[in-house]
Amino acid sequence: MTISLRTPYDGIVMAAPVTIPYVRYSIDSAQWWIGRALSAIVAQAGIRVSDIDGLCVSSFTLGADSGIGLTQHFGLCVRWLDTIPLGGASAIAALRKAARAVQARDADIVVCVAGDTNHVDSFRSTLENFSRFNQDAVYPYGAGGANSSFALIARNYMRRFGVTREDVGRIAVAQRSNALRNPHALMKTPLTLEQYLAARPISDPIHLFDCVMPCAGAEAFLVMREDTAASLRLPAAKLLSTIERHNAFADDPMQVRGGWAMDIGELYAMAGIRPDALDVVQTYDDYPIITMMQFEDLGFCSKGEGAAFVRQHDLTVGGDFPHNTSGGQLSVGQAGAAGAYLGLVEGLRQVLGMAGPTQVADANLCLASGFGMINYDRGLASGAAILAGPSR
Amino acid sequence: MTDPIEAPRRKNPLLRTRLPTSPPRARSRTSHGFTRAAAEGRFMLQRCEACGKFTYPAREACPMCLSARLVFVDAPPRGTLLAETTARVPSDVYFRERAPWRVGLVKMDCGPTMISHLHADCAEGVAVRMSFQLDKSGQAVAFARPEAETPNMADDRQWREMSADPKFRRVFVTNGRSAIGREAALALKAAGANVVFVGIAEPWRPFAGEELLRGQDGIELVNFDAANEKSTGDLAADIGGKVDILVNTTEYVRPGGLLDRKGTSIARDEIDHAYLGFINLAQAFGPVMRMRGADGINNSVAWVNILSVHALANWPAFGAYSASQAACLSLSHCLRAELRPGGIKLMNVFTGPVDTEWFQTVPPPKVAPRAIAQAVVAGLRGGLEEMYVGDVAEEIRQRLAANPKALERELDR
Numbered sequence: 158m159t160i161s162l163r164t165p166y167d168g169i170v171m172a173a174p175v176t177i178p179y180v181r182y183s184i185d186s187a188q189w190w191i192g193r194a195l196s197a198i199v200a201q202a203g204i205r206v207s208d209i210d211g212l213c214v215s216s217f218t219l220g221a222d223s224g225i226g227l228t229q230h231f232g233l234c235v236r237w238l239d240t241i242p243l244g245g246a247s248a249i250a251a252l253r254k255a256a257r258a259v260q261a262r263d264a265d266i267v268v269c270v271a272g273d274t275n276h277v278d279s280f281r282s283t284l285e286n287f288s289r290f291n292q293d294a295v296y297p298y299g300a301g302g303a304n305s306s307f308a309l310i311a312r313n314y315m316r317r318f319g320v321t322r323e324d325v326g327r328i329a330v331a332q333r334s335n336a337l338r339n340p341h342a343l344m345k346t347p348l349t350l351e352q353y354l355a356a357r358p359i360s361d362p363i364h365l366f367d368c369v370m371p372c373a374g375a376e377a378f379l380v381m382r383e384d385t386a387a388s389l390r391l392p393a394a395k396l397l398s399t400i401e402r403h404n405a406f407a408d409d410p411m412q413v414r415g416g417w418a419m420d421i422g423e424l425y426a427m428a429g430i431r432p433d434a435l436d437v438v439q440t441y442d443d444y445p446i447i448t449m450m451q452f453e454d455l456g457f458c459s460k461g462e463g464a465a466f467v468r469q470h471d472l473t474v475g476g477d478f479p480h481n482t483s484g485g486q487l488s489v490g491q492a493g494a495a496g497a498y499l500g501l502v503e504g505l506r507q508v509l510g511m512a513g514p515t516q517v518a519d520a521n522l523c524l525a526s527g528f529g530m531i532n533y534d535r536g537l538a539s540g541a542a543i544l545a546g547p548s549r
Numbered sequence: 550m551t552d553p554i555e556a557p558r559r560k561n562p563l564l565r566t567r568l569p570t571s572p573p574r575a576r577s578r579t580s581h582g583f584t585r586a587a588a589e590g591r592f593m594l595q596r597c598e599a600c601g602k603f604t605y606p607a608r609e610a611c612p613m614c615l616s617a618r619l620v621f622v623d624a625p626p627r628g629t630l631l632a633e634t635t636a637r638v639p640s641d642v643y644f645r646e647r648a649p650w651r652v653g654l655v656k657m658d659c660g661p662t663m664i665s666h667l668h669a670d671c672a673e674g675v676a677v678r679m680s681f682q683l684d685k686s687g688q689a690v691a692f693a694r695p696e697a698e699t700p701n702m703a704d705d706r707q708w709r710e711m712s713a714d715p716k717f718r719r720v721f722v723t724n725g726r727s728a729i730g731r732e733a734a735l736a737l738k739a740a741g742a743n744v745v746f747v748g749i750a751e752p753w754r755p756f757a758g759e760e761l762l763r764g765q766d767g768i769e770l771v772n773f774d775a776a777n778e779k780s781t782g783d784l785a786a787d788i789g790g791k792v793d794i795l796v797n798t799t800e801y802v803r804p805g806g807l808l809d810r811k812g813t814s815i816a817r818d819e820i821d822h823a824y825l826g827f828i829n830l831a832q833a834f835g836p837v838m839r840m841r842g843a844d845g846i847n848n849s850v851a852w853v854n855i856l857s858v859h860a861l862a863n864w865p866a867f868g869a870y871s872a873s874q875a876a877c878l879s880l881s882h883c884l885r886a887e888l889r890p891g892g893i894k895l896m897n898v899f900t901g902p903v904d905t906e907w908f909q910t911v912p913p914p915k916v917a918p919r920a921i922a923q924a925v926v927a928g929l930r931g932g933l934e935e936m937y938v939g940d941v942a943e944e945i946r947q948r949l950a951a952n953p954k955a956l957e958r959e960l961d962r
Contacts, residue, residue, distance in 0.1 A: 281640045293580040294606035297573045297690050298664050299650040301636030308634035309654045360636045410656050411631055534662055
């Protein structure tokens with residue numbers, strides 16, 4: 158068993174999970190969406206805007222703005238500020254930084270927020286301008302975007318471990334079933350495994366229901382110390398443990414594992430739990446194959462056993478392994494960088510008992526993960542966090 | 550196994566001509582190391598001078614040792630295809646209208662993995678030969694082909710987007726009176742061109758080798774003088790819409806430099822024929838070629854200039870001629886930029902002194918006109934942008950890269 162030498166997150170909590178319901182296309186700007194999330198979080202937490210003294214922002218569509226421009230835009234006067242451009246790993250990274258900031262009393266109340274708009278041409282322009290390696294050595298090759306990059310990873314992974322499309326499809330189908338409980342999910346019709354298998358190919362072996370739908374939306378949460386939450390009478394979840402890793406396993410010729418596999422011992426050691434103690438799991442599901450990879454790398458099964466794990470478990474809200482309970486990005490939509498927050502914010506709602514129609518009974522321990530930045534041939538950023546509800 | 554492409558049918562004049570679009574064009578400055586490699590048909594990667602490792606994509610520091618001494622060097626082009634995918638709904642117009650489009654990830658024997666366009670005959674787990682090609686944006690892209698020749702290899706749909714193969718295309722060789730023009734016409738016809746139009750100024754005057762061209766199947770002599778603006782305009786009005794490859798073989802060689810000549814009359818002739826003739830040609834044929842860059846199997850694809858290598862370094866014995874060639878070289882870069890939106894390649898073929906009467910007093914080695922013609926065909930098939938034909942041209946390329954001052958002094962003999 159790994160022993161963690163890191164400073165524990167004693168007395169560090171998360172509160173006020175906020176989701177601004179997604180729309181497929183928006184004529185508003187990312188600033189508008191982030192503004193809505195800030196407004197909602199202030200209202201939900203019952204604080205004044207001037208109480209916010211820390212801000213962490215993630216977005217792909219802010220144009221020339223970073224966090225600093227937003228302080229003036231929204232009338233915030235903060236003493237701690239960060240902008241995190243880590244795509245699907247942004248929420249975990251934001252939480253980690255904010256937690257240490259409030260722990261060190263560099264700030265008392267930090268808002269972590271992500272929001273993106275989706276104009277009709279936003280997605281293409283994000284693909285085109287994603288990164289230098291992407292510009293030089295990926296996008297000019299068929300312009301398939303993330304679909305093609307993940308198709309290569311998926312094809313190799315499926316061949317190497319004998320994974321079928323049925324195996325992968327179970328994840329998407331279970332999430333759709335969860336999404337039908339979530340009034341804010343963009344996908345509102347049931348999905349059967351037959352429909353999943355019959356979907357049109359996008360970039361073989363990626364088919365339509367392996368892909369998230371780009372959309373506009375925003376997500377946010379607060380990070381503070383337990384005493385601050387208590388004085389505000391805010392229900393709050395304890396942060397037990399986090400990990401973050403970038404550019405792991407660079408020598409693997411193709412990605413079959415993410416950075417989680419490097420740090421998994423640390424994640425559970427710091428939390429003081431075993432994986433089977435978790436009540437609910439929110440993985441980063443830009444593609445269901447990446448979720449399968451995470452089941453292995455996050456310690457729920459061994460490498461190569463992800464497909465068997467999926468066959469042996471019920472991933473729905475009422476199942477034995479409740480997973481991506483809101484429907485995940487696959488069924489709710491991917492609102493740019495807010496996609497990184499979706500699982501963490503839903504997980505926070507779960508352990509606070511605030512998830513409403515998607516609530517898992519007695520959810521107390523939750524793991525949420527992030528994965529992001531397919532800079533060239535693989536996702537570079539990975540992270541995970543474990544939270545506990547107030548009763549623990 | 551690639552199916553052979555079918556000969557294009559006669560074009561329906563009522564149908565709209567498909568307009569050219571360009572694949573994504575943005576590249577970092579360092580990445581243009583690959584553009585240079587592709588232009589010359591070389592396979593180069595960055596290698597760290599400190600630790601010897603190859604890297605890809607283009608970087609500013611070695612990921613093994615952080616040295617900044619990353620140098621583009623010729624690299625072993627062999628690799629193995631690890632995984633492939635077929636993009637069916639690309640987000641960009643160029644690929645969208647050419648989908649499905651196949652790409653893959655190749656592990657190079659020399660280390661890096663490369664995302665690459667795939668020839669249809671490439672298979673997962675099998676060795677491939679990597680090259681850099683210029684795409685329809687004129688930018689370098691990695692292209693993996695099977696290690697060994699396969700049937701109809703050059704007919705692969707994705708490969709044909711990168712090459713300018715004469716097969717089934719219509720070619721205009723501007724000057725058939727020269728030995729180079731005559732050999733180019735014959736070589737392009739032999740390479741599968743549907744028809745080769747050959748420009749002949751003052752066609753009533755006989756010329757050497759006339760019998761090889763006149764009356765030959767698939768070769769059509771046309772009355773043409775590049776130096777004459779009306780002549781270029783008339784011919785373009787007649788055949789401009791069916792020129793897929795233009796080979797500018799205009800030549801006007803006269804010995805002599807500056808001080809031993811009197812006045813500007815010879816220089817003016819040199820400029821008239823080579824430089825202004827080039828302008829006439831470009832203005833008459835360029836716009837319609839640019840517009841027809843995506844017009845089916847026999848779309849317009851390439852413009853070829855035969856230039857003296859002394860366009861790059863003045864040779865005082867032919868000093869004024871060298872200058873006229875330098876002017877043409879400079880103008881060719883302008884034309885390349887202006888043809889680029891059509892996806893038309895501009896290839897410059899640099900030669901040393903050619904084995905013709907105007908270089909009679911020059912000692913060997915001299916380039917045979919046939920060798921130039923073969924280089925034109927090879928360059929078009931390979932989709933190149935720069936070619937150096939013969940020992941003199943290749944030597945000057947190397948000496949220019951090594952020390953331009955030494956070359957300048959030594960050309961003064």
